Amino acid sequence: MIVQLKPSSGAHVGANNSVSHIMWQVMLALSPATAFGLLCFGWPALNLFVITVLSAVAFEALCMRLKGRVAKPVIMDGSAVLTGWLLAMTLPPWAPWWIGVVGSGLAIILGKQVYGGLGQNLFNPAMLARVALLISFPIEMTTWANVSPLFFSHSPGLAESWHITFSGLDNIDANTGATTLGFIKTEFSQNRLLTDILKDTSGFLSFIGGTRGSLGETSTLLLGLGGIWLIRQNIIQWQIPVSLLLTVALLAGVFHTMDSEHYVSPLLHLNSGALMCVAFFIATDYVTSPNTSTGQLVFGAGCGLLIFVIRTWGAYPEGAGFAVLLMNSATPLIDHYIRPRIYGRDRKGKPLEIPKS
Amino acid sequence: MLSLFKKPRFRGGVHAEEHKTATAALPIASDFPLPKKLYIPLQQHVGKPAEPVIMVGEKVLKGQLLAYSQGLISAPVHAPSSGIIVDVNDYPAPHPSALPIRTIVLETDGKDEWMAISVVDDPFQLNPEEISFRVGAAGIVGLGGATFPTAVKLNMGRENHVDTLIINGSECEPYLCCDDRLMQERAGEIIDGVRLMLHGMETEQAVVAIEDNKPQAYVAMLAAAEPYAQIKVIQIPTRYPMGWDRQLIRYVTGKEVPVGCRSSEVGVTIHNVGTAYAVHKAIRLGQPLLGRVVTVAGGAVKRPMNVEVPFGTLISELFEFCEVDKEQTARIIMGGPMMGDSLPHTGLPTVKATSGILALTKSELKNTEEQPCIRCAGCVSVCPAGLRPLDMANNIRINQLDAAVDLGLKDCISCGCCSYICPSNIPLVQFFKYASGEVIARQQAQHKSEQTKRLIDARNARMERIAQQQREDELARIAAKAERERLKAEQEALV
Numbered sequence: 001m002i003v004q005l006k007p008s009s010g011a012h013v014g015a016n017n018s019v020s021h022i023m024w025q026v027m028l029a030l031s032p033a034t035a036f037g038l039l040c041f042g043w044p045a046l047n048l049f050v051i052t053v054l055s056a057v058a059f060e061a062l063c064m065r066l067k068g069r070v071a072k073p074v075i076m077d078g079s080a081v082l083t084g085w086l087l088a089m090t091l092p093p094w095a096p097w098w099i100g101v102v103g104s105g106l107a108i109i110l111g112k113q114v115y116g117g118l119g120q121n122l123f124n125p126a127m128l129a130r131v132a133l134l135i136s137f138p139i140e141m142t143t144w145a146n147v148s149p150l151f152f153s154h155s156p157g158l159a160e161s162w163h164i165t166f167s168g169l170d171n172i173d174a175n176t177g178a179t180t181l182g183f184i185k186t187e188f189s190q191n192r193l194l195t196d197i198l199k200d201t202s203g204f205l206s207f208i209g210g211t212r213g214s215l216g217e218t219s220t221l222l223l224g225l226g227g228i229w230l231i232r233q234n235i236i237q238w239q240i241p242v243s244l245l246l247t248v249a250l251l252a253g254v255f256h257t258m259d260s261e262h263y264v265s266p267l268l269h270l271n272s273g274a275l276m277c278v279a280f281f282i283a284t285d286y287v288t289s290p291n292t293s294t295g296q297l298v299f300g301a302g303c304g305l306l307i308f309v310i311r312t313w314g315a316y317p318e319g320a321g322f323a324v325l326l327m328n329s330a331t332p333l334i335d336h337y338i339r340p341r342i343y344g345r346d347r348k349g350k351p352l353e354i355p356k357s
Numbered sequence: 358m359l360s361l362f363k364k365p366r367f368r369g370g371v372h373a374e375e376h377k378t379a380t381a382a383l384p385i386a387s388d389f390p391l392p393k394k395l396y397i398p399l400q401q402h403v404g405k406p407a408e409p410v411i412m413v414g415e416k417v418l419k420g421q422l423l424a425y426s427q428g429l430i431s432a433p434v435h436a437p438s439s440g441i442i443v444d445v446n447d448y449p450a451p452h453p454s455a456l457p458i459r460t461i462v463l464e465t466d467g468k469d470e471w472m473a474i475s476v477v478d479d480p481f482q483l484n485p486e487e488i489s490f491r492v493g494a495a496g497i498v499g500l501g502g503a504t505f506p507t508a509v510k511l512n513m514g515r516e517n518h519v520d521t522l523i524i525n526g527s528e529c530e531p532y533l534c535c536d537d538r539l540m541q542e543r544a545g546e547i548i549d550g551v552r553l554m555l556h557g558m559e560t561e562q563a564v565v566a567i568e569d570n571k572p573q574a575y576v577a578m579l580a581a582a583e584p585y586a587q588i589k590v591i592q593i594p595t596r597y598p599m600g601w602d603r604q605l606i607r608y609v610t611g612k613e614v615p616v617g618c619r620s621s622e623v624g625v626t627i628h629n630v631g632t633a634y635a636v637h638k639a640i641r642l643g644q645p646l647l648g649r650v651v652t653v654a655g656g657a658v659k660r661p662m663n664v665e666v667p668f669g670t671l672i673s674e675l676f677e678f679c680e681v682d683k684e685q686t687a688r689i690i691m692g693g694p695m696m697g698d699s700l701p702h703t704g705l706p707t708v709k710a711t712s713g714i715l716a717l718t719k720s721e722l723k724n725t726e727e728q729p730c731i732r733c734a735g736c737v738s739v740c741p742a743g744l745r746p747l748d749m750a751n752n753i754r755i756n757q758l759d760a761a762v763d764l765g766l767k768d769c770i771s772c773g774c775c776s777y778i779c780p781s782n783i784p785l786v787q788f789f790k791y792a793s794g795e796v797i798a799r800q801q802a803q804h805k806s807e808q809t810k811r812l813i814d815a816r817n818a819r820m821e822r823i824a825q826q827q828r829e830d831e832l833a834r835i836a837a838k839a840e841r842e843r844l845k846a847e848q849e850a851l852v
Contacts, residue, residue, distance in 0.1 A: 014776070022731070291745065342742060342743040
C-alpha cells in the first residue's frame, strides 16, 4: 500500500513557467536593443551598464542581509538584474559610475525593498530611480554622448573609457550634444519652426537607433521587435503597448495636422526618447500595472496622454518617466474600479436576472 | 464583425498538456478480476447517506438493494456482485482526509449471480415520472464527478419545462479518457440513454458536446445519433474547464446561468455521457449502477488503461492490476489532475465519483517552491468565473476573509486554472478552499453564539417572569391574609 500523508489541493500539474523564467525572457527581449546601444556608445556605455547591473544585485543582496534572509535564491529570481538592466538602458550612455550606483540604490532600496520586496512596490523601480536621478543630477543626466561606435578610430578606447566613467569627460562640447527632443525644445524657445529645426534630422537613423539618447532607448526597431516577441511569447499582453503608442500617435497626429510647424509629427514621437522602451518594457511591468485587460488599456492610454502632454507643453523634453510614475500611482484605483464581470453576475456583482422566455 | 460585440462564449481557461494518448487508444478493459472484498460506502453522492436494509451475515445477489435512499436528495446503493455481507461499519472514505464513513463490506462468492430482473418492452410507453423513478431506484448519480442524484435532476428538468438537454462529453481534465472510450465503444447505448432522458424530462432536443481532441468519439456518436433528429452532436474547442457545466451551457446555448440559480431555471439541463450510459442500462436492462469505467494513468503506471470495475474495489487492487510503481508514485489523485483530490493512501474504495485514479511521479507534479506574487495577472486572465485570484489570496493571507468574500470567493469553482498558471507556484486553490471552509465555520460559530445568547436571554426573561410572578403571589398572599384578619377582627367585633 502506498502511503502519502501530506494532502494538497489542485491543480496538481502546472504550466511550465516561473518568475525567473519570465525575467530572463524579458532580458532576452531587451538584449538586441541593449547590444546595439552598447555598440553605438562604446566602452564607457559598457562600463556603466555593468556597474549599474552589478550594484543593483549588490543592493538586493544587502537588503536581504538586513532582512536576515539568504540572498542567493532571491537574486536568482532575476528581478534585481532586470531592474538594474532597465535602469542602465535609460541612463545617458557616458554617465559617470556613481550615477549607476546611486540609481541602482534608489531603484532597489527605495523603489522596491522598502515596500517589502518583489511584487509589493507601487512604482516601477527603474523609472523611480531615473526620475530621482534626473531631478537630483540634471547635468549628468542630460549630457548626451555622440554616437561613437566601438572600434571606430575617433571613439574612446578601453583606457580612455575608464577615464570617462571614473573621472568624468574632459572635452564635453566635442563629444556630446542634444537629443532630438531636447534640441526641438530649445529651438522652439528661440522661436524657430519645425521644418527649419529638423532639416538635419534623419528619421531613418532614429528608427534604427543611431542617434544621441539613453543607452538602450535609441533603437525603435530593436525595442519594437523585442516587445513584439515578448507579446508572442505571452509574457506581456498587447493592451498596454498598443494603447500607449496609439494614444501618443493619435494625439500627435491631430496636433501635427492642425499645426505642423509647432507640433512634432507622430512618427518622430514614436522614434524618439524613451517611448518604445517604456511602452514595451516599463509600462508593462506586472507589479505596477493593472491586472485586467480593460484596466491595462486605460493605463496605457493614460501613460500615452501624459507623455504627449509633458513632451509638448512641459518643461522637460521627455516625459515618459513621469508619465509612468503618475499612472503607477493610479493603478490601485484602476484595479478597484475596473474588475472582470463574475460569471452569473452583472457588473455590480448582483446575480443576473433569469431571462424570460 | 458583429460577433466581436457579442458576449464571449468562453472566458479564461488553460490548455494543459493532455497526457491522454497512453490510454485513449486502448479498449476498455473488462478482465479486472473480481475482488475478494468490496468496501461500499453508503455516501457516494451529494445529499443524505443511504440507509442499509441488509444484516451482517446476509447473503446478497448481484444488483440487490443494500441501502435505500433517504430523503429528497439521496441515492440507493446496490450489491456490485453476489456474496455475503461481512460488516457494516466505519471505514476510510476516498477523500483527502480518509476519515471513516459508514461502509458495507461485501465478501464476494465469485459466482457473480444476478438477482431476478424484470425489464419493460418499450420504455417509451412508460410515464416520464416512471423513468425518473426507475433512474432514482437504480442509484444513478452524475458520473462526471458531481454525483448529484440524476433522478432529481430529471424531475427538475421536467418541472421547469427545460428545452435543451446538454450531454457533457467534453472530458476536459488531462489524463482522463474514460468518457472518450465509452463514447467510442458504446455510442449506441449512450444515445439510447439520451433518448430515455429526453423522454423522462419531456424535453424536445439534446446536444451532445464533445471536445475536438476526441475525433473518434465524435464520429462514433455522430453515427449513433444519426437516426434521431432531436439529438445533435457537436464538437467544441479543447480548453479546460470546458466541462464546467455553466461554461458548457454558455458555450452551447449562449445562456448564462445566474448565480444562485439551477441551470434548469434557464431552460437547460446537463448530464454526463457516463450518466446517459447508466440510464440506458437501468431502463433497458434493469441493471442498477454497480460499477463504472475508471481511467488509471500517470507516470508511475506501467499499464495505464481504462478499466471497468465494481464499486467498492480498493485502489490498491486497481494499482496492482495496472502495475503501478510504488517507488515512483509521488501523489495519488482521485479524479483529474486539475480538480482531483490527493489521497493519503491506496486502501480506499472506488466509488461512483471515481472517474480516474492517477499515480503521478514527482516530475509530473507542479513545483511547490513558493515565490512572491509578481502580479502577472495570469490568474485573472485564466479564471473562467471572472475572479481576481491574486487579490483574493492576498486578503486571505492577512485573514481578511470578508474582503475575499466581497471579491467573489463564493463564486470560485476550484477549477485550478489559477494554481496551474501561477509562475510563483502559489497554491491559490488551497487558499480558497481553506477560506471557504473557514467562512462557513465562522458563520456556524457565530450562529451558535447567537443561538446561545438567545437561549440565555430567554432563560433570564423566564426567570425574571417567574420571580415577578412569585413576588405578585407573595403580595396577593399578604393581601389575602390581611383581608382574612380584617374579616376575623370584624367578626370578633360583632361577637
